[in-house]
Amino acid sequence: MTRAPMMRATIEASLAACALLLGAVAPAAAAEEGGHGVHIERQTWSFGGFTGQYDKAQLQRGFQIYQDNCSTCHSLKRVRFRNLVEPGGPEFPEESVKALAHGWANKIVDGPDDQGKMFDREPKLFDPILGPFKNEKEGRAAYGAAPPDLSLMAKARNVEYTGTWWWHPVSMARDIATSYQEGGADYLYALLTGYGEAPGDMKVAEGLHYNAAFPGHQIAMPPPLAADSFVKYQDKTGSLEQNARDIAAFLSWAADPSLNGRKSTGWLVMLYLLVTTALLYAGKRVLWSKIPH
Amino acid sequence: MQHSSSYEPKSSFARWWDDRLPIMRLMHGQFVDFPTPRNLNYLWTFGGILTFCLAAQILTGVVLAMHYQPSGADAFNSVEAIRRDVNYGWLLRNLHAVGASMFFIAVYVHIFRGLYYGSYKAPREVLWIVGVLIFLVMMATAFMGYALPWGQMSFWGVTVITNLFSSLNEIIPGVGTAVVEWLWGGYSVSGTTLNRFFALHYLLPFVLAGLVILHIWALHVAGQNNPTGLDIKTKSDSVPMYPYAVAKDTVGLFAFLILFAWFVFFLPDYLGHADNYTEANPLVTPPHIVPEWYFLPFYAILRAIPSKLGGVIAMFSAIAVLVFVPWLDTSRVRSAKYRPLYKWFFWLLVISSIGLGYLGAKPPEGAYVIWSRIFTFYYFAHFLLVMPILGIIETPKPLPKSISASVLPGGASAPQGAAAAPETR
Numbered sequence: 021m022t023r024a025p026m027m028r029a030t031i032e033a034s035l036a037a038c039a040l041l042l043g044a045v046a047p048a049a050a051a052e053e054g055g056h057g058v059h060i061e062r063q064t065w066s067f068g069g070f071t072g073q074y075d076k077a078q079l080q081r082g083f084q085i086y087q088d089n090c091s092t093c094h095s096l097k098r099v100r101f102r103n104l105v106e107p108g109g110p111e112f113p114e115e116s117v118k119a120l121a122h123g124w125a126n127k128i129v130d131g132p133d134d135q136g137k138m139f140d141r142e143p144k145l146f147d148p149i150l151g152p153f154k155n156e157k158e159g160r161a162a163y164g165a166a167p168p169d170l171s172l173m174a175k176a177r178n179v180e181y182t183g184t185w186w187w188h189p190v191s192m193a194r195d196i197a198t199s200y201q202e203g204g205a206d207y208l209y210a211l212l213t214g215y216g217e218a219p220g221d222m223k224v225a226e227g228l229h230y231n232a233a234f235p236g237h238q239i240a241m242p243p244p245l246a247a248d249s250f251v252k253y254q255d256k257t258g259s260l261e262q263n264a265r266d267i268a269a270f271l272s273w274a275a276d277p278s279l280n281g282r283k284s285t286g287w288l289v290m291l292y293l294l295v296t297t298a299l300l301y302a303g304k305r306v307l308w309s310k311i312p313h
Numbered sequence: 314m315q316h317s318s319s320y321e322p323k324s325s326f327a328r329w330w331d332d333r334l335p336i337m338r339l340m341h342g343q344f345v346d347f348p349t350p351r352n353l354n355y356l357w358t359f360g361g362i363l364t365f366c367l368a369a370q371i372l373t374g375v376v377l378a379m380h381y382q383p384s385g386a387d388a389f390n391s392v393e394a395i396r397r398d399v400n401y402g403w404l405l406r407n408l409h410a411v412g413a414s415m416f417f418i419a420v421y422v423h424i425f426r427g428l429y430y431g432s433y434k435a436p437r438e439v440l441w442i443v444g445v446l447i448f449l450v451m452m453a454t455a456f457m458g459y460a461l462p463w464g465q466m467s468f469w470g471v472t473v474i475t476n477l478f479s480s481l482n483e484i485i486p487g488v489g490t491a492v493v494e495w496l497w498g499g500y501s502v503s504g505t506t507l508n509r510f511f512a513l514h515y516l517l518p519f520v521l522a523g524l525v526i527l528h529i530w531a532l533h534v535a536g537q538n539n540p541t542g543l544d545i546k547t548k549s550d551s552v553p554m555y556p557y558a559v560a561k562d563t564v565g566l567f568a569f570l571i572l573f574a575w576f577v578f579f580l581p582d583y584l585g586h587a588d589n590y591t592e593a594n595p596l597v598t599p600p601h602i603v604p605e606w607y608f609l610p611f612y613a614i615l616r617a618i619p620s621k622l623g624g625v626i627a628m629f630s631a632i633a634v635l636v637f638v639p640w641l642d643t644s645r646v647r648s649a650k651y652r653p654l655y656k657w658f659f660w661l662l663v664i665s666s667i668g669l670g671y672l673g674a675k676p677p678e679g680a681y682v683i684w685s686r687i688f689t690f691y692y693f694a695h696f697l698l699v700m701p702i703l704g705i706i707e708t709p710k711p712l713p714k715s716i717s718a719s720v721l722p723g724g725a726s727a728p729q730g731a732a733a734a735p736e737t738r
Contacts, residue, residue: 052584070579098393128694172393178587185671199579204587235600275590278403285404286578297567305558312720313351313553 057180058233060210062203063265067272070287072282074273079110082270085251089244090170093163095126095151098171099274102145108280109273113120118145126150139198164227171273174204174268174275204275205268207233212264215243318342324509335357343533348551349558350539352720356426356563359419359559366416367525371518373409375691379460383387383511385504388463389592396675400577407581413455414584415573417607420448428638429659431647432538439637445635447524450517452608452632459605464589469602471510472502480622488625501595521599540721542647543712550716599675609673610666614692617685627689641696643704651710658699665691 066075101121105114121143128147131138153159160164180187210233220228228238246262252258321339322328331338380399382391397400413440417539427433433441460467475496481489498505536545545551584606588599604612611628616626649656675681713719
């Protein structure tokens with residue numbers, strides 16, 4: 021046996037040992053991982069995956085929940101009333117949104133007027149959807165914790181991977197292939213349906229509420245929806261789950277209003293790129309066929 | 314590679330111009346009839362892909378800068394305005410944010426390709442070192458760019474990374490604090506820091522462009538390496554860059570654009586972090602402060618060392634060590650294709666780097682730390698021990714006689730006409 025193959029055998033053996041070692045440590049690492057994140061169930065969304073688009077009726081129902089329920093505490097300041105009319109959103113008729121803006125309880129502070137005074141006025145289509153509080157401190161003074169703005173909530177939350185480490189790359193590959201971007205909506209749904217009695221051994225602090233999905237399981241927000249207290253739609257139906265699903269969809273739109281256009285443009289771009297790449301490849305094959313390489 | 318341009322001006326104006334500024338002659342010589350090894354595989358298309366990435370980042374970046382407000386109060390709002398109110402702002406912003414990740418995917422493929430085929434070895438040392446500088450400037454640019462949306466992860470990422478320089482206090486007391494305050498423009502990370510990061514983020518890409526020109530210049534002096542690692546000896550070893558290499562580069566670029574577009578249109582936020590959709594708040598620390606994915610291996614090295622200064626030194630050394638690779642590798646053979654042992658170690662380096670990337674995103678505790686240390690050890694051992702020792706003790710496989718011998722059936726030399734006038738049948 022010459023030196024090189026012997027060396028090679030040694031190295032192969034060490035590589036195998038490394039792999040074994042990796043396997044031995046794996047369960048320990050996985051067990052540790054389990055304690056960190058909360059497992060959030062994935063939901064089916066009309067806007068999920070690479071073919072998904074918003075469901076106009078769902079966004080309209082979602083807005084109703086925001087209006088009847090969330091807007092008592094939360095603003096939606098990055099969304100303007102006109103966005104509710106624009107394509108790719110709830111697409112309410114312009115006249116009803118004008119009326120909605122006009123009657124919105126939280127007025128716009130404008131000015132200064134000719135006397136140098138600031139004044140309140142009714143919101144117009146181009147104005148943001150404001151909440152009841154002029155600033156964060158006012159919200160905190162009222163509730164102990166300031167109710168956050170909801171415009172980006174669906175993007176600012178995500179679900180953590182909670183499985184084993186060796187499955188992680190597979191899970192990532194699957195998410196990329198199916199273009200999974202709905203972690204925020206999944207989380208919001210889990211949060212809104214996650215209120216309940218704390219498990220026996222857990223003590224919930226004063227003023228906080230138990231929530232299965234919230235990190236740490238203690239949330240300041242009281243349950244906004246409940247099994248016996250939910251928003252009824254115009255056809256008098258509704259349920260906690262349906263409400264949670266619709267508001268999560270609505271907030272997903274609020275955080276990403278260009279999704280419909282983005283995905284439909286995306287398909288044209290992908291089609292163009294696939295065809296062009298195939299043509300270029302065929303051309304390259306023909307060109308190089310005369311050249312050994 | 315000595316190579317003179319076969320450019321012939323076709324009009325009297327072109328002749329007049331050529332006598333005064335022979336730029337067409339230069340471009341023709343360097344990018345049309347420049348001899349490229351005939352055996353290049355698709356890994357060699359990443360140079361062109363990277364040039365595209367830089368140009369695309371500059372183009373989208375300049376337009377984004379027209380709508381962006383580099384101040385602590387307005388930065389986050391202006392990025393949201395770009396996403397919501399600027400015509401196709403969502404597209405520009407996705408192209409730029411995803412583009413940064415694609416730039417790094419391409420640069421990592423490019424670097425590992427160089428390491429596999431020994432593209433750093435003589436006479437390409439300077440070419441390689443300029444490449445390491447490009448990598449370093451790219452990382453600085455990306456880091457400052459990630460600060461600009463001024464979300465929670467922007468703010469806390471800047472806080473953590475700039476604070477690393479305070480470890481210099483352990484060498485000379487006071488220096489670290491001075492450097493950090495100089496970077497911040499104050500006593501904490503603030504809008505002032507953001508403002509100077511924006512100025513530098515706009516400047517550095519042009520420094521990059523200059524370095525890229527030097528990189529391509531050095532490449533065109535030495536000529537391209539190739540899968541055999543052999544030099545071009547006869548005319549039949551090469552084909553003219555146009556149309557052959559250009560056709561292949563274009564296929565590679567478009568295939569890469571498919572991946573790029575997939576993320577831009579269907580997964581724009583996958584490579585980012587949800588916390589960055591919350592506006593920067595100095596009073597609330599996110600539970601996990603994690604850098605962008607392309608920094609994770611270096612972040613893991615930083616945290617693998619149990620001392621702050623040591624970690625910082627290790628992290629910067631992980632890049633600095635690359636500068637010495639041309640001299641650390643003692644092998645007489647360039648390409649790992651003919652290095653039966655080195656091949657294994659190369660893949661061990663790849664696994665270590667990916668492993669470090671995975672661990673960089675994990676909390677620094679328990680088994681994660683142990684594995685970070687193992688992989689960090691191998692990362693450095695690969696360059697400082699394996700490369701010098703293996704080159705001496707390894708017996709390389711027999712090399713083909715020439716590039717054309719490696720691709721032609723029977724190893725014969727190509728017919729003379731094949732490369733000289735390949736477009737005529």
